[in-house]
Amino acid sequence: MSKKHSNIETHCIRYFIVLSLFFVFGCSNTKYLPEGELLYTGGSVTVKDSIIKKKERKALEKELEGLLRPKPNKQIFGLKPKLWIYNIAGEPKKQKGIRYWLRNTVGEPPVLFSKVDLDYNASVLRNFTENRGYFKTRVSADSTVRNKRVTAEYTVTPKKQYIIKSVTFPDDSLKMSKIIARSARRSLLKVGKPYDLDLIKAERERIDARLKEKGYYYFNPDYILAKVDSSKGDHEVKIRLVIKDEAPAKALTAYKIGNIFVYPNYSLSNDSVVYRKRDIKQYNDFTIIDTADTFKPRVFDRTIYFKKGDLYNRKDHNLTLNRFVNLGTFNFVKNEFRESDSIPKTLDSYYYLTLLPKKFIRVEVLGKTNSASYTGTEINVNWNNRNFFRGAELFTVSVFGGADFQLSGKNSGKNIFKLGAETSLTWPRFITPFHIQGNSEFVPRTKATLRYEYQNRTQLYALNSFNSSFGYLWKENIRKEHQLNVIDVTYVSPNHVTDEYLAAIAEDQALGKVIEKQLIFGPTYSFTYTNTMQKRKKNTFYFNGELDLAGNITGLVTGASIKKDNVKNIFDVPFSQYVKVKTDLRHYLKLGKESELASRVILGIGYAYGNSNALPTSKQFVVGGTNSIRAFRARSLGPGSYKAEVTANDYVPDQSADLKLEFNTEYRAKLFSIVRGAVFVDAGNIWLLHNDPNRQGAEITKDFMKQLAVGAGVGLRFDLSFLVLRTDLAFPLRVPYLPEGQRWVIDDINFESGPWRKENLILNIAIGYPF
Template sequence: MNKKHNHISLFQKCMTLFSLFFVLGCSNTKYLPEGELLYTGGSVTVKDSVLKKKERKALETELEGLLRPKPNKKFLGLRPKLWIYNLAGEPKKEKGTRYWLRNKVGEPPVLFSQVDLDYNASVLRNYTENRGFFKTRVSADSTAKNKRVTAEYTVTPKKQYKIKSVIFPDDSLAMSRIIGRSSRRSLLKVGNPYDLDVIKAERERIDARLKEKGYYYFNPDYILAKVDSSKGDHEVNIRLVIKDDTPVKALTAYKIDKIFVYPNYSLTNDSMVYRKRNIQQYKDFTIIDTTETFKPRVYDRTIYFKKGDLYNRKDHNLTLNRFVNLGTFSFVKNEFKPSDSIKNALDSYYYLTLLPKKFIRVEVLGKTNSASYTGTEVNVNWNNRNFFRGAELFTFSIFGGADFQLGGVNKGKNIYKLGAETSLTWPRFITPFNIEGNSEYVPRTKVTLRYEYQKRTQLYALNSFNTSFGYLWKENIRKEHQLNVVDITYVSPNHVTPEYMDDIAQDPALGKVIEKQLIFGPTYNYTYTNTMQKRRKNTIYFNGELDLAGNITGLVTGANYNKDNVKTIFDVPFSQYVKIRSDFRHYLKLSKESELASRLIVGAGFAYGNSNTLPTSKQFVAGGTNSIRAFRARTLGPGSYVLPDNLTNNYTPDQSGDIKLEFSTEYRAKLFSIVRGAVFLDAGNIWLLNADPNKPGAEFSKDFMKEFAVGAGVGLRFDLSFLILRTDLAMPLRNPALPDGQRWVIDDINFGSSSWRKDNLILNIAIGYPF
C-alpha cells in the first residue's frame, strides 16, 4: 500500500510540475512589445498532382528549411529558451547570473515584424525553378491567434522538366577531348530531372578532372551550360561549352620545373632572405635551410612532385597533407609560379614554419569510478619532434598516481602506481623491404618501452614491463590500421601479504592476479569510421582487434602438442591464446540537435597449448561508466555467478570472462546552451568459455540469453568545447545474479524508498561520451 501511495505521490508531483511549466510557457506572449506578435513558424504546402506523395512531402520539407527567420526553439511543444529569456528580465549590467541566463541560455522572441513573406515566397520560387519546376507560382498568407502568428506558403509548380540530352565540348581543344573521355562519369544523366545544383556540381567535376591533367589555371567558371527547353515535352537539352573568353593559360597544361623548399620559413620575416644563402641541391629539390634542420630525404618522401611531372591536384594536396601530418610544422604554404626557363611550366615553392623542436607537457588528472575510488594522476612528458633530423618523434614520460576508496568495502586498500615510458616514432615504414605509401597520411613506425609499478596496500604489488614494435598507417580519413609485429608483456608480483594468501585459499581465482605472466605475439587493430561526414543521416564506427600470443613459440617448443608439460621461458610460463573483439557503432541523425546512437560489442578469447585460461589483463569485464551503467565496474557476471558474501566483504568485485556480448542504445538531444540530455538502455554480460567449479553458472551455454543484464537511465552532458563532462544515472531492469524467473526487477522500482535508491541507482561521472 505504501509503495502504491509513493507512486501516486510521485505522479502527482510530476503532473504539477509539468502543468506549471506549461502555464509559464504560455505566458511568453505577455512580454512582447506593444503591437508585436510572436512568430511561431511557417509551413509549405506543395500542390502538385503529378508528384508522388512521398516526393511531395520531401519537397515540402526542403522548402520549409529555406524559410527565414527560424522561430524560437521548441521542446515538448514549449519554448523553454524563450521562457528563460523572459524570466531573466533586462539585466542592469553585462555580467552576472541574470545576464548569462538571458543572453547565453535564453533566446529573444522572434517577432512577426521580422518576417518578409514576399522575400520568402521569392526564395521558394527560385528554389523550385532551379529544381526544374519552371513557371512555379507561390502565394503567402498568415494566421494570427492569441498574439501568435504562423505563415503559410502555397507552392504550385508546373510539371518538372527532365534532361533529354547532354552534349559535351566537341571542339579541337585538347581539354575538350579529356572532358569527352570522362563523360561516362558525368553527373548529368538523360532522364533525370533538371537541377541547377547538379549542373554546378558537374562543372566542379570537370574542373577537378582537368586539374589532374595539368590545367592549373582552369576553373569551373570557364564552362558554360546552355540549356534549351524549347524542344520536347517538358524536356531540356544541355550543351556544355568552353567559354570563348577563357584565358590562354587556362587552356594550357603545365608541367613542374624547379622545386624550392624553405624549411625555416618565418611568417614575420621577408622570405627573400633565405634565398641568398645555405642553398643545397638534392635530386630535384632546391633546399634553402639556414640550419640544415632536416635530412634531405625527408622532402623526397613527402613531396610527390618531381621535375618534369605534369601538374595534378592529387599530388598537390597529397604533398601538403603529408607535410602537415609530419607533426613538425605549424604552418605550411605552397605557391606555384610560371617558370622563367621553360615554357608552359611551373616552379613550386614550399614555405614551412617549424613548431618548437622540444617541449614539455604536464598533465594532471582527477578521476572517480563506480567502485567508490577517487584519485589523481600526474604525467610529465618530454618530447623532441626531430630526434634524428628525420622528423622522428621521441617521447619520454614519467607518471604516478593514487586511488583512494573514501567509502566502500576495501577498507583502506588504496592503489598507488609509478612508472615511466619512452617511445620513438619514425614518419615512415622501417622494414627490410622498400615500402612507400601514397596516402595523404604519413605512415609511421613506432617502438615503445614501458615499466609500471603498482602497489595495492595490505595485499600485493605488481611489476609490469612492456615493449612493442609496430606500424601505424591510415589509408584515408576513414580507415586506420595498427600492427604490432612484436608486443611483449611481463608481469611479476612481489610483497604479497599473508592476508592475501589466506584469501586465495578461499577463492583460488584471486591467485591469477599475482601469477607471473609472459605474453608476446603480434596484435592487429583496424578502425573504420565515417562519423566526420556531418551531413549523412546514418554514420558508423567499427573497430576490430586481433590478439595472438605465443603461436610461433608454441610450435617451436612443442607447447601446442603437450599440454601436460608447461613450457617456460626464463622460468616463466608463456601465454598462448587467440582473442578477437569487435566494436560496432551506428549513429542515426534525427534532427540537427538530436540523434540515436547504438553500439554492439562482441568479443571472445580462446586459451590453448601452454595456457588453460586467458591472462587476467586480457579478459573481458562488464559494468561501469562506459559499459552497462546500471552495474558498478567489474561487478557483473560472469554469467549468473554470484560472488560469495565472505569475499564481497573484503574486496570490490573484480569479475572477468572469456566471452563478452554487449549492446547499448541512447537518444541524445540538446536541451539548451551547453547542456545535452540522454535516455539510454544497456544490455549484456560476460561468460567463461569453460566451466569453473569455483564459479557455478559462469560458463557460456545455449541459455546465455537468459543471463543478460539490462539497465536503463538518463544523463546530462555538459559540452565545454575542450571536454565533455558526463553524468549518467542508471538503474537495473534485469539482474542475472538473481534466481531464474526472478531476474526482471522492473516491478521492484520504488523511487520513494531510500533503501531502494541506495542499492539500485548508480551515478556515473565520466569525461566524454560512452561511445
C-alpha cells in the same frame, strides 16, 4: 479514500501541472512583446500539384520550409523555454552576472513578425523550384494572427517539371575538349532525369576537377557555359556545355612541374632574408633553403609527390600538403605555384613551412572517480621532441603516477597506488627490410615503445609490469586505419603479497591468477573503420576489430602447442599461449539536428591452449563500470550467473572471463546551452569457456541469454568544447546472479526507498561519451 479515487486525483494533478507549464511558457512569452509587435511562430509551405507523388511533394515542402527566414524561436515539446528565460531575466544593468548570462547565453530573444518579409521568402521559394525545373512557378503568401502570434503560410503551384532530353559536350579542337568528352560517362547530367541547376553547377565542378588532374592549373568552373534550350519539345531541355570564348589562354594550357623549392624553417620575419650559398642544398629534384639545416633532405623526398617534369595534378598537390600537415612538425604550411621565367608551360613550386616548437613539455592532472567507489588523481608529465634525428621523428618520455582511494564500500582501505615511466619513438615512415611506398594523404608511422609500471594495492599485493612493442600505424584514408605490432612483449612479476591476500586465495583460488608471473609476447593487429565524421549522413558507423596472438610460433618451436602436460618456460617463467579476438560495432542514427540514437555491440572471445590453461588475467574480459553496463560496479559482474562472495577479509575480487557479449543503446539530445541529456539501456555479461568448480554458473551454455544483465538510467553531459564531462545515474533491471525466475527486478524499483537507492543506484562520473 479509495485507491481508485487516489489514482484519479494523482492524474488530475499531473494534467494540471502540464497545463500550467503550457500557460507559463506560452502565454507569458507574448506579454513581454514591444507595443504593436507580434511573435513569429514559423512558416509552412504547401505544394499544390496533382502530378508529383505524395512522398516527393512532402519532401519538396520540407526543403522549401528550410529556406524560410527568419527561423522562429526554438521549441521543446511545443514550448519555448529559451524565450521564456530571456523574458524573465529582464534587461541586465551590467554586461556580466547571472542575469546577463541567462538572457544572452541561455535565453533567446523573440523573433518578431515585423522582421519577416513575405515577398522575399516567396521569391526565394520561386527561384528554388524553378532551379529544380519547375518553370513558371506561382507562389502566394499569407499570414494568420492569433493571440499575438503569427504564422506564415506559403502556397507553391509549380508547372510540370522539365526533363533532360540531351546533353552534349565541347566538340571543338582543343585538347581539353577531348579530355572532357572522354569523361562523359561520369557525367552527373543524365538523359531522362529532371532538370536541376545545382546539378549543372556540380557537373561544371566535376569537369574542372578532371582537368586539374591533367595539368590545367589555371582553369576554373566559370569557364564552362551551360546552354539550356527549352523552346522545343514537351517540357524537355537540351543542355550543351561549351568552353567560354573569353577563357584566357593559360586556362586552356596544360602545365608541367618545373623547379621545386622548399623553405623548411620559414617565418614571415625572414621573408626578405638573403640566403647564403651554403644554406641552399640540391637533393634530387628539390632545392632546399634552410639556414639551420633542420631536416634531412629525404624527409621532403617522402612527402612531396611532385617530381620535376610531372604533369600538374590536384591530387598530388593536395596529398603533399596533407602529408606536410600530418608530419606533426609544422604549424603552418603554404604552397605557391608560379609560372617559370625560362621554360614555357611550366610551374615552379614553392613550399613555405613554419615550424612548431621542437621541444615541449605537457603536464596533465586528472581527477577521477569510478563505479567501484574509487576516487583518485593522476599526474602525467610528458617531454616531447618533434624532430629527434632530424627526420621528423617524435620522441616522447613520460613519467606518471596516481592514487585511487576507496572511501566506502567492501574494499575500503585497500587503495591503489601506481608509478611508472614510458618512452616512445615514432618515425614518419615504414621501417622495414623492404621498401614500401604509400600513396595516402596520411603519413604512415613506425613506433617503438618501452614502458614500466609499479602498482601497489595496499594490504594485498604489488605488481611490476614491463612492456615493449614495435609496430606500424597507417591509414588508407580518413575512414580506415590499421595498427600492427609485430613485437609486443609484456612481463608481469608480483611482490609484497600479504598474508591477508594469501588467505583470500585460500578461499577463492581464482584470486591467485592475479599474482602469477606472466610472460606474454606475440603480434597484435587492429583495424578501425568509421564514417562518423560525415555529419550530414543519417546513419553512421564505427567498427574496431582486434586480433591478439600470443606464443604461437614459440609454442610450435618448443612443442608446447602439442604437449599440454609439459609446461615450457622462458627465463623460468611459463609463456602464455592464446588467441583473442574482439569486435566493437557502433551505429549512430541521427533523429534531428540536436538528437541521435547511439547503439553499440561488443563481442570478444579468447582461447588459451598449449602452454596455457587460461588467458592471463590482464587479457581477460570484464564488464560493468562507467563505459560498460553502468548499473553494475566495475569488474563486479559475472561470469555467467556466478556471484563473487566477500572473503573473510572483506575483499571483493575483480571478475573476468574468456568471452564477452555486450549491448548498449542511448538516446542523446541537447537540452540547452552546453547541457545534453541521455536515456540509456545496457545489457551483457561475461562467461568462461570451460567449467571452473570454484565458480558455479560461470561457464557458457546454450542458455547464456538467460544470464544477461540489464541496466538502465539517465545522464547529463556538459560539453565544455575542450572536454565532455559526463554523469550517469543507473539502476539494474535484470540481475543474472539471482535465482531463475527472480532475475527481473523491475517490480522492486522504488526511488522513494532509501535502502533501495543505496543498494541499486550507481552514479558514474567520467570524461567523454561511453561510446
